[in-house]
Amino acid sequence: MPEGSVLSRLAGEREVLFIGGKGGVGKTAVASALALQQARAGRPTLVVSTDPAHNLGHLWQRPVGDEPVELAPLLRGLELDPAKTTDEHLKAVRRTMERLMPDHLQGEVGKHLELARDAPGTHEAAILERVSEVVAGRSPDELIIFDTAPSGHTSRLLALPEMMQAWTEGLLRRQDRSAKFGAALRGLEGEDQRSADIVGTSRTSVGPRKTQDRRAKRDSEIKAILDRRQERFRSLRTVLQDPKRASFVIVLAAERLPVLETIELEQQLRRARMSVDALVVNKRSPRDGGDLLAARHLVEEGYIEQLRSALPTVPTVEVPLLPGEVVGEEGLTSFAQHLH
Ligand SMILES: Nc1ncnc2c1ncn2[C@@H]1O[C@H](COP(=O)(O)OP(=O)(O)OP(=O)(O)O)[C@@H](O)[C@H]1O
Ligand SMILES: [Mg+2]
Incomplete structure (x- = not known):
């Protein structure tokens, strides 16, 4: 040429x-x-x-x-x-979900991912x-x-x-809401815990607290994954549209x-x-x-x-x-x- x-x-x-x-x-x-x-x-x-x-x-x-x-x-x-x-994409998603989802939902995770393999898009x-x-x-x-x-x-x-x-942003918003909701719940629980202590009815409440912490950790991990993905797509778009x-x-x-x-x-x-x-x-x-x-x-x-x-x-x-x-x-x- x-x-x-x-x-x-x-x-x-x-x-x-x-x-x-x-x-x-x-x-x-x-x-x-x-x-x-x-x-x-x-x-x-x-x-x-x-x-x-x-x-x-x-x-x-x-x-x-x-x-x-x-x-x-x-x-x-x-x-x-x-x-x-x-395959690799779904495997990575599965690893994350298995780590983050509660045990009783593991079966569901597998089923969803198998369906996702052939889903449009x-x-x-x-x-x-x-x-x-x-x-x-x-x-x-x-x-x-x-x-x-x-x-x-x-x-x-x-x-x-x-x-x-748009899809990731929707998820992130939902994630933000549930993170806020989680924080609110934890706040309430804290109140409950203190009142229970005062009236001397406290039982072994370590369980729920631990679950809450795990959930908060999970929420922020999911958010970090979605953020990274969104950042990747955003920078690709910046290049494509320039x-x-x-x-x-x-x-x-x-x-x-x-x-x-x-x-x-x-x-x-x-x-x-x-x-x-x-x-x-x-x-x-x-x-x-x-x-x-x-x-x-x-x-x-x-x-x-x-x-x-x-x-x-x-x-x-x-x-x-x-x-x-x-x-x-x-x-x-x-x-x-x-x-x-
Ligand atoms: N100008 C041309 N003259 C003759 N043959 C051509 C010319 N350009 C391409 N071909 C031939 O046409 C065929 C298709 O070309 P090519 O594989 O580049 O198309 P493609 O758009 O990539 O096809 P596909 O959509 O299947 O990937 C090839 O066999 C190639 O050698
Ligand atoms: Mg070709």
């Missing part, structure tokens, strides 16, 4: 890039080509797949997994494993936790490129910090539905205060590749026109349909040359 092109400038200036779009449009190819270009220019880069159906490993022709692996000098790859992430929440960890662990001059799952999922993922924050630090790139084909969905996705992202700073129209049919492709080329022109008039301020980059598959460092190098 030529120096100074829209995409290389964007990648050079940002800390975090999200590459989104429908299935099979070329997200992984664009993410990897940009990552390779930045790494070759001397910037440490991490390309992270958040899509459960990963194809980073396929494209680079080597195994990539849940721990970063080196793909090229200064370039690392990582595929977030949603099942493993959810659990995988997304787990992935989002990892995304925030990756962003928080970024080294100062590193570029992180997220190769995301097809569009619907991506915009939900990005709207999640907002939802999570147009100087994070950008979204949508990859699409010049066809009717993809164009409409791209316009819709851009609106969703804008509502979530993320900025879409480039569109990549991939697999453009050539004008000079025979009648069939020339006809396709013309049809595509119409859709690109529609895209440009709906999103006039977002730069559009066109990448031609290539004769072969985009695989390996060589394939990516030649793909990158077409990203103008």
